[in-house]
Amino acid sequence: MKRSLSLAAVIALALSLMSGPAAASPLDDPHPHVLLLGADITWVDPGPGQPPYVINDYRKCVDLAGGRTLKHNRFHDNVHFGQANQALVGAGHIVVPFTNCAALDEAYNK
Numbered sequence: 001m002k003r004s005l006s007l008a009a010v011i012a013l014a015l016s017l018m019s020g021p022a023a024a025s026p027l028d029d030p031h032p033h034v035l036l037l038g039a040d041i042t043w044v045d046p047g048p049g050q051p052p053y054v055i056n057d058y059r060k061c062v063d064l065a066g067g068r069t070l071k072h073n074r075f076h077d078n079v080h081f082g083q084a085n086q087a088l089v090g091a092g093h094i095v096v097p098f099t100n101c102a103a104l105d106e107a108y109n110k
Contacts, residue, residue, distance in 0.1 A: 030069035035062040061101035
């Protein structure tokens, strides 16, 4: 119960930051996102244009923004690089740029 409330608070905080101008982001183009709950990830030294992690497994995938792209605003940057990202990763979750959960689940045979 406490973990669910913490996750809900983090998501509410992230959603409250959806407006506002964007800071410079290393991700060039707006792109769709998914939230991986119970993510097992390995942090790596990425090559050019590659993510700094490898997804080993995850418990559940949640489509964010209905599969639409997110513009580079405070919400986008926060879920990738800010306090929302730190809170999510600290709880074993991560937001990743991926088209949708169905495609990700298929890639992982879920």
